[in-house]
Amino acid sequence: MTHTTTLPAYSLSYWERETLFGNIDVAVIGSGIVGLTAAIHLKAQDPKLNVAILERGALPAGASTRNAGFACFGSMTELIDDLTRMREDEVLSTVEKRWRGLQRLRALIGDAAMDFQEHGGYEMFTDDEEEVYQHCIARMPDFNAKIGAITGRPQIYSAVNDRIDRFGFKGVRRLILNEAEGQVHTGMMMNALIRKAESMGIRIFNGLEIERLEDSKQGVELDMKQGFSLKIPKVLVAVNGYAKRLFSHMELSPARNQVLVTKPIPGLKVEGCFHYDRGYYYFRNIDGRILLGGGRHLAFDEEATDQFGSNEMIRRALVQLLKRIIVPDAQPEIDCWWTGIMGLGPVKKPIIERVSPNVVVSVRLSGMGVAIGTLVGQEGAEMILNF
Ligand SMILES: Cc1cc2nc3c(=O)[nH]c(=O)nc-3n(C[C@H](O)[C@H](O)[C@H](O)COP(=O)(O)OP(=O)(O)OC[C@H]3O[C@@H](n4cnc5c(N)ncnc54)[C@H](O)[C@@H]3O)c2cc1C
DSSP, X not given: OOOOOOOOSOOOOHHIIIIISTTOSEEEEOOSHHHHHHHHHHHHHOTTSOEEEEESSSSOOSSTTSSXXXXXXXXXXXXXXXXXXXXXXXXXXXXXXXXXXXXXXXXXXXXXXXXXXXXXXXXXXXXXXXXXXXXXXXXXXXXXXXXXXXXXXXXXXXXXXXXXXXXXXXXXXXXXXXXXXXXXXXXXXXXXXXXXXXHTTOXXXXXXXXXXXXXXXXXXXXXXXXXXXXXXXXXXXXXXXXXHXXXXXXXXXXXXXXXXXXXXXXXXXXXXXXXXXXXXXXXXXXXXXXXXXXXXXXXXXXXXXSSOOOOHHHHHHHHHHIIIIISTTSOOOEEEEEEEEEEEOSSSOOEEEEEETTEXXXXXXXXXXXXXXXXXXXXXHHHHHXX
């Protein structure tokens, strides 16, 4: 008598299961900067490991290919704001991690591969922000001493109001420079990381969304949205703003950010990275254009989502900022808009944790992933190696 069972519409063939997905030692979920640097670190430390990255998007589909490319580790108002929620030693430790993460990223792929440039980062203050500016000036010597001890650059922050005219802004009254802040070309950076991973023999499977994972003695069962499962000995989860979908208890919330890039602006004077309104707005030069993003604070609740999509009110605010303050003498045309998803928590501290015997998470980059991502990926990978 023959027994038949009901089969799902789609299941892996023997060849797919045994060869194409066969013998994976570690699966990294998510191909953002954290997932890629974790996989690269695993392979570099143990070349015999079979490491695969499983990514839901056709490309990385979170923040790493959709950010602003600020290689930043803390503007003054950002750090002052952090100090209202975190102890000073915690704030300084995060700055130190951001600084160290940047150096690791630079060492990993090299400055040329991501067009790293150190034009400095500026915080700008409009007419109605004099009080905030004066507060920064009062705290500057203390910040220079403490952040200088981390970076080895004793005069990190300085007032550079004489540069306002140089950039062509309107309505800007004060500028504070962070001389060690840099910028990267995000597309080049991610391209270099993907190529490095591939050159080391790391397979990246795109279009695979993990809906559920269950750890057991035999390994981690990964259920895919596509209708099949894989069992993998060890798993590193690097899904940042999407982590709550897999771990509902996790203290993390997604945060969407809107970004625009203008068409090239003839004679553009802006050079460097700029933060405005406690960093809720940010802009920089790229290829003779302005990249401008942020405005999440105008609609916190609506933007606490992991769905891509535009917010018309925020878009209008960004365009107004662009035309009135940033390039008031040009008639900038917008070339493109996009959104990206960050992962935030009550404090600005990543979660790098072994959540079950065979699963490590490296998530909650709090909008600092260009700087801190390499370190967070590598620390997660070290946990996997030390099981
Ligand atoms: C608009 C914007 C501007 C920013 N600007 C800066 C900046 O200038 N400087 C800075 O330091 N940081 C910036 N950030 C933050 C920085 O980009 C992030 O902190 C960093 O990219 C996070 O990297 P990640 O690898 O942890 O996450 P992500 O890049 O989000 O990668 C997570 C990946 O996991 C995948 N994934 C999610 N769920 C699943 C699943 N279930 N199965 C399979 N795959 C899954 C996603 O598709 C995604 O590709 C910005 C972020 C945004 C959105």
